[in-house]
Amino acid sequence: MNHPAAPNHAAPSSDTAQSSDAAFLADFHFVATIGATDNNGVDRQALTPEDKQTRDWMRGWATDKGFDVRVDAIGNMFACLEFVPDAPYVLIGSHLDSQPLGGRFDGAYGVIAALFAALRVKEELAESGLQPTYNLAVVNWFNEEGGRFAPSIMGSSVYAGLFDLDEMLAVTDLEGTTVAEALGAIGYAGTDTPPEAISYAEIHIEQGRILERETTDIGVVESSWYTQKLDIDVLGEQSHTGATAMADRHDALVAAAKVVLAVAEVVDEFEEEALVSSVGQHVVEPNSPIVVPRRVHMVADLRSSDPAIVQAARGSLRAQIAEIARAHDITINVEDFDIRDKRHFPTEGVELAEKAVANEGLSIRRLETMAGHDSVAMNHRVPAVMMFVPSVDGVSHCEREFTTDEDMVRGVRVLTSVAGELVRGELADVRDGAVWVGSSVAEARA
Incomplete structure (x- = not known):
């Protein structure tokens, strides 16, 4: 015009x-x-x-x-x-x-x-x-x-x-x-x-x-850019950090750490600079120095100019998170959150x-x-x-x-x-x- x-x-x-x-x-x-x-x-x-x-x-x-x-x-x-x-x-x-x-x-x-x-x-x-x-x-x-x-x-x-x-x-x-x-x-x-x-x-x-x-x-x-967030709730079992055998633990924070790494590394599945990802907030419960965490809540953030890339990253992360949950014998709930169209x-x-x-x-x-x-x-x-x-x-x-x-x-x-x-x-x-x-x-x- x-x-x-x-x-x-x-x-x-x-x-x-x-x-x-x-x-x-x-x-x-x-x-x-x-x-x-x-x-x-x-x-x-x-x-x-x-x-x-x-x-x-x-x-x-x-x-x-x-x-x-x-x-x-x-x-x-x-x-x-x-x-x-x-x-x-x-x-x-x-x-x-x-x-x-x-x-x-x-x-x-x-x-x-x-x-x-x-x-x-x-x-x-x-x-x-x-x-x-x-x-x-x-x-x-x-x-x-x-x-x-x-x-x-x-x-x-x-x-x-x-x-x-x-x-x-x-x-x-x-x-x-x-x-x-x-x-x-x-x-x-x-x-x-x-x-x-x-x-x-x-x-x-x-x-x-x-x-x-x-x-x-x-x-x-x-x-x-297209934006997609994932509301992630990692649910383990609270126990004593000194008295619980490692084999008996269901540590929500350890599993959550692997989720954070998966979010950071999912960008490597795409062209350089095509996708950005992060986990910016964690809430750990009960957050005591002598208690194995029972719950970690976090929000993952995925953004790209191409909505298809975000959807592909979301699919990859959900599959990886399901595998982390199985490996640690815990529950991880993942919900879509705050989706913003391009x-x-x-x-x-x-x-x-x-x-x-x-x-x-x-x-x-x-x-x-x-x-x-x-x-x-x-x-x-x-x-x-x-x-x-x-x-x-x-x-x-x-x-x-x-x-x-x-x-x-x-x-x-x-x-x-x-x-x-x-x-x-x-x-x-x-x-x-x-x-x-x-x-x-x-x-x-x-």
């Missing part, structure tokens, strides 16, 4: 732009002090006191700037700017929660960038006198990371209709606290009706090395991002995303645009995660341009007047 050149909307002066960039960086680095760790990371898991602090900061910032802040039943926060009464909203944003000992850029950058982009769009509209087609809202999605409450990408998936609200409110953390209880505890059990979305845009750190290696300023996502982002949105980047005099390339994002969930409901800025060394979900100030500022400017086009009506035709059910105009109209 060819887009006409954007009109000149009285671009802000160089001094004004630099002042706005400096304000963005000051706020970003301030938020990074909330839940800060000793090694320059953050620990702000969903609905912890640290998460509340960032939420309170966002509410205060947005209210002071004239946004109307709403909180829905799953805890998503929306900072709304109404330009056209009763019109739907362009949503832009990401998430403020983090992984345990996570990085300060993942998620938070996208929310703070969106706040400044929305404010700039508001100012540009006021200066130009142009009437937009849609309203604009910045969103902080609840529990994108899934470190405390599984599954991840929870708030945006509820909003997009992929997860049931009541089921998600009943999810518990390892201590037995439900999402509903935790939302109430920090004062974010919302009752507001969320704004109706017409489109969505998100900017995020890449969490990979492609942009850095190729010295490219911006990445735009064409598609997301999704293509609308070509029209990709081209919109490319036009915005070109107008800024920057370089851009198309990418797939291996990681899950709120944009992937939202792309089921409305046309979505997902953009990346470079990550130093490609590391993420750790304290060493880093993106330069210069790259963050470039991303804010590009997001501002994209958001401005979206509120003026870009991508509206992709929806074809109906709920977004495809990944391109052709699919949506089929």
